[in-house]
Amino acid sequence: MPPEPATTPVLEARGLTKRFDTLVALDAVSIAVAPGTVTAILGPSGSGKSTLLRCLNFLVVPDAGEVLFERAQINPRDDAALNAHRARVGMVFQQFNLFPHLLVWENIALAARLVRHLSADAARKRALALLDRVGLADKADAHPTQLSGGQQQRAAIARALAVEPAVLLFDEPTSALDPELTGEVLAVMRQLASEHTTMVVVTHDVEFARQAATQVVFMDAGRVIETGSPAQVIDAPVTERARRFFSLKSAG
Amino acid sequence: MIGPDGALAPERPSLLARAPWWLLVLALAAVLIGWRVVTDALWRDIASRLLDGLGLTLLVTAIAFPLALGIGLFSALGLVSRNPLLRQLATLYVQVVRGLPVLVQIFIVAFVLVPLGVEAANALGAQLSAQDVPMVARVIAALAFAYGAFEAETLRGGLTSLPRGQAEAARALGLSRWQTLQHILLPQTFRRVLPTLGNDLICLLKDSALVSVLGVRDITQEARLYQSATFRYTESLVLLAFFYLALTLLVALGVRALENRYRRHAA
Numbered sequence: 001m002p003p004e005p006a007t008t009p010v011l012e013a014r015g016l017t018k019r020f021d022t023l024v025a026l027d028a029v030s031i032a033v034a035p036g037t038v039t040a041i042l043g044p045s046g047s048g049k050s051t052l053l054r055c056l057n058f059l060v061v062p063d064a065g066e067v068l069f070e071r072a073q074i075n076p077r078d079d080a081a082l083n084a085h086r087a088r089v090g091m092v093f094q095q096f097n098l099f100p101h102l103l104v105w106e107n108i109a110l111a112a113r114l115v116r117h118l119s120a121d122a123a124r125k126r127a128l129a130l131l132d133r134v135g136l137a138d139k140a141d142a143h144p145t146q147l148s149g150g151q152q153q154r155a156a157i158a159r160a161l162a163v164e165p166a167v168l169l170f171d172e173p174t175s176a177l178d179p180e181l182t183g184e185v186l187a188v189m190r191q192l193a194s195e196h197t198t199m200v201v202v203t204h205d206v207e208f209a210r211q212a213a214t215q216v217v218f219m220d221a222g223r224v225i226e227t228g229s230p231a232q233v234i235d236a237p238v239t240e241r242a243r244r245f246f247s248l249k250s251a252g
Numbered sequence: 253m254i255g256p257d258g259a260l261a262p263e264r265p266s267l268l269a270r271a272p273w274w275l276l277v278l279a280l281a282a283v284l285i286g287w288r289v290v291t292d293a294l295w296r297d298i299a300s301r302l303l304d305g306l307g308l309t310l311l312v313t314a315i316a317f318p319l320a321l322g323i324g325l326f327s328a329l330g331l332v333s334r335n336p337l338l339r340q341l342a343t344l345y346v347q348v349v350r351g352l353p354v355l356v357q358i359f360i361v362a363f364v365l366v367p368l369g370v371e372a373a374n375a376l377g378a379q380l381s382a383q384d385v386p387m388v389a390r391v392i393a394a395l396a397f398a399y400g401a402f403e404a405e406t407l408r409g410g411l412t413s414l415p416r417g418q419a420e421a422a423r424a425l426g427l428s429r430w431q432t433l434q435h436i437l438l439p440q441t442f443r444r445v446l447p448t449l450g451n452d453l454i455c456l457l458k459d460s461a462l463v464s465v466l467g468v469r470d471i472t473q474e475a476r477l478y479q480s481a482t483f484r485y486t487e488s489l490v491l492l493a494f495f496y497l498a499l500t501l502l503v504a505l506g507v508r509a510l511e512n513r514y515r516r517h518a519a
């Protein structure tokens with residue numbers, strides 16, 4: 001178990017376990033996310049990083065264990081509680097998943113209107129302000145398919161921010177982008193981090209984790225192997241498994 | 253048929269090959285028929301008789317199709333429901349209705365289900381006779397049920413073809429199931445299945461001719477009545493076919509215009 005943080009965690013997972021048929025994707029995983037921090041979840045493919053992230057907003061419902069928001073346990077079978085939880089825990093996907101039938105600004109305004117009950121006018125204003133924040137003010141009236149991958153991902157970040165979540169989850173946000181486009185997405189994420197947005201980021205980008213993360217969680221085979229500051233986990237891992245992973249990464 | 257590039261038709265056909273010759277042939281036929289109608293009293297007589305039935309053909313189609321879409325949407329949601337009872341009921345409906353000729357369904361609704369329904373209503377205290385339910389209403393109900401099964405399959409196919417990420421993204425934002433369906437999934441499904449819906453609308457328009465077997469005076473029934481009185485088969489059938497073709501072509505062009513509006517930014 002990680003040591004109890006000094007501040008109350010905003011989001012917490014305790015003993016999450018998930019099996020897919022015979023595969024144990026998560027094996028009693030616990031993490032705690034303090035407000036205003038960036039948690040980077042690192043590990044080899046198939047280690048359960050994305051499953052863990054998806055359990056935090058119940059896109060994957062764990063077989064056992066609990067998810068707590070500000071110390072309150074969330075029951076995923078209670079629709080109202082689930083929807084309220086998801087409105088407080090936003091998510092950015094690897095494949096962006098913008099809604100292709102809506103304009104870019106409508107993508108962002110929709111949830112503000114439906115979930116936060118903003119008026120159509122206020123929702124549009126919020127959408128335009130968020131687009132400005134991610135550097136896409138001039139793309140408000142474009143269709144998502146007219147944007148580059150990096151632009152789509154920035155719009156998706158703006159969409160997640162539109163419901164004013166307390167925590168933002170990122171599921172490999174740059175893995176579907178070619179190297180030239182990852183920079184603009186990472187820049188937006190760094191900016192969010194500097195504004196003390198609470199973020200949980202599943203990534204393969206060790207460099208980003210080293211620079212932007214407050215806490216690094218290293219996972220392998222459905223378990224948390226190491227948790228700590230980037231300096232501890234990435235640069236001075238204590239386990240053989242983590243040492244092997246990070247030396248490979250920095251060598252490659 | 254399939255070119256070296258794998259395309260079904262050449263990518264850039266010449267202007268001559270691209271021109272809608274088929275439409276020109278039809279337009280020519282229309283001009284010829286129109287000329288006969290203008291100059292020939294017999295043809296004019298038939299045309300005016302068919303025009304009397306045109307309203308009914310359009311009415312039957314215009315009411316039955318939205319009803320079929322509604323039934324189809326409900327059944328499609330049943331088909332993809334996580335509730336096994338709903339799924340079984342929807343499948344039962346689709347399989348039964350899809351497996352019966354539309355003509356047989358019209359007979360069953362008109363002469364079995366409606367009288368049964370009237371009896372049931374009377375048992376509950378209503379005072380109806382089967383004659384109180386007009387034939388045209390029975391036929392509309394039968395067509396709506398028949399086509400509801402097709403629309404159910406069409407919409408189910410469209411819904412399940414959407415990338416899973418769409419529903420995930422919507423739910424992750426905190427949208428409820430219904431909001432996700434209403435604002436994210438159904439609008440995209442509708443755009444995807446629009447060509448099939450247009451096709452089904454054309455089929456329904458054509459199948460509305462079946463109402464004539466119940467004596468409902470649509471354009472087919474008007475043509476038949478005219479034939480039995482005058483034995484003018486050729487003229488009345490040519491005009492009848494021309495009426496249907498004009499209607500179905502109009503629908504096809506309307507659907508294509510709608511498709512083009514959506515296609516520009518389809519995913």
